[in-house]
Amino acid sequence: MTKRRLPIWLYALLLLIAAGCIGYLGTRHARVFDWSSGDRASLTAPTRAVLQKLHGPVQITSYAAPGGKLRPTIAAFLQRYQAVKPDISVRFVDPDKNPAAMRAAGIEVAGEMVLRYDGRTQHVRALSEDALTNAMERLTRDGDRIVAFVTGDGERRADSSAGADLGLFIKPLAARGVRAVPLNFSQVGQVPQGTRLVVLASPQSALPKPAVQALVDYVRDGGNLLWLSDPGQAHPELDPLAHALGVQRLPGLLVDGQGAALGLNDPRIVALGSYPPTAITKGLVQTTVFAQVQALASISDTEWSARPLLRSSPKSWTELQPIDDRHPSTIRFDPAKGELRGPLDFGFALSRLSPSPDKNEQRAVVIGDGDFLSNAFLGQAGNRALGERVFEWLLGDDALIGVDRAAAPDRVVHLSRGGLTMMAAVFMIGLPLLLLLLGTGIAWRRRRR
Structure with a gap:
């Protein structure tokens, strides 16, 4: 009896030793096989190329609350990147412990990731390879991009914390390689060389003719421009700039009767929850709020391709009478x-072939409101997200990595009613009957022994 059992114990011992060796090797060496259609569970070649450019550790902080499935989902997603670049470190922070700090850091959505590399930072709000790889690509760029803000005529300042200025929006952009500088045309006659973008933000007084001409020359030579134009100030001296861009500023104040449904009692406040399809607004689902808006129109006979960026509701119109002293219910x-009935556009994304030989495309954005990026309104819903998208598009950061994955051919199974009935019969009747027959046969054979 002992001789018959000895090989069994030996086999069991060898099996345990083999299992221990496999477990030990599994902790030392990781080997992953992707058998999904189109290698959908692995990083694409463009992403691997971007990771090779990052010559140093990358720190990723995700602001996701503990509990639930968000943290494990993000961790599993980032493991693909860590498998290729092991010096990527991941840390989770509970955003509910310090909401004020989260707002100061610009955290807007649950699970938002902040990437840090070589003194630069990037925010990622969408859990996708496309969004994360593009952010890493931006981290690899050396040198600051100069954004010049026109000053000297009461424009919104980029370095001020006053309610009407843009300091809270511009300051975090420094970590993305954006350097804001003042541009005063009383001191310089033209836009300096090396400027990637010029911002004209709501001038309060009339611009001198040489300043307007310098801006027109800059646009005609292929420079990118962001123009924030507020209602209530005609600024006829800026008509040459509007003509050079192929846009027209409509008179009056854009009011929206739809705001009452959103809890807004002031018709001068326009809130948007949906947007015309553009490269800037693609995937934007957050609500944006605009305090006082000027409607715009595009001129068809120009070289520019004008894409509507912001559009009011059908219940909006251009109010030509002052409404400061009138009750909102009396506005008709x-x-x-x-007066013009909505929907009306108050933001355009403009592009054309660049007159400059140094680049292929020239871009400009004109928005009939500057308050939405101001310190007073920046915390409203998706205002910061929209502003960041505008700057990224104007600086060319939208044309980075396009992750093209073929859709899995086996994700959807189409069954007819007859096929569904047959499948149900096989699993509910056929399979149990087969098991019953096999069991009966085995029992019958044992009884015959």
Whole structure:
């Protein structure tokens, strides 16, 4: 009896030793096989190329609350990157412990990731390879990009914390390689060389003619421009700039009767939850709020390709009468006075072939409101996200890595009613009957022994 059992114990011992060796090797060497269609569970070749450019550790901080499935989902997603670049470190922070700090850090959505590399930072709000790889690509760029803010005529300042200025929006952009500098045309006659973008943000007084001409020359030579134009100030001296861009500023104040449904009692405040499809607004689902808006129109006979960026609701119109002293309920649309019924555009993304031989495409954005990026309104819903998208597009950061994955051919199974009935019969009747027959046969054979 002992001789018969000895090989069994030996086999068991060898099996345990083999299992221990496999477990030990598994902790030392990781080997992953991707058998999904189109290698959908692995990083694409463009992403691997970007990771090779990052010659140093990358720190990723994700602001996701503990509990639930968000943290494990993010961790599993980032493991693909860590498998290729082991010096990527991941840390999770509970955003509910210090909401004020989260707002100061610009955290807007649950699970938002902040990437840090070589003194630069990037925010990622979408859990996708496309979004994360593009952010890493931006981290690899050396040198600051100069953004010049026109000053000297009451424009919104980029270095001020006053309510009407843009300091809270511009300051975090420094970590992304954006350097804001003042541009005063009383001191310089033209836009300096090396400027990637010029921002004209809501001038309060009339611009001198040489300043307007310098801006027109800059646009005609292929420079990118962001123009924030507020209602209530005609600024006829800027008509040459508007003509050079192929846009027209419509008179009056854009008011929206739809705001009451969103809890807004002031019709001068326009809130948007959906946007015309553009490269800037693609995937933007957050609500944006605009305090006072000027409607815009595009001129068809120009070299520019004008894409509507922001559009009011059908219940909006251009109010031509002052409404500061009137109760909102007394405001009515009056076409007899020349008021225009919505929907009306108040933001355009403009592009054309660049006149400059140094680049292929010239871009400009004109928005009929500057308050949405101001310190007073920046915390409203998706205002910061929209502003960042505008800057990224104007600086060319949208044309980075396009992750093209073929859709899995086996994700959807189409069954007819007859096929569904047959499948149900096989699993509910056929399979149990087969098991019953096999069991009966085995029992019958044992009884015959």
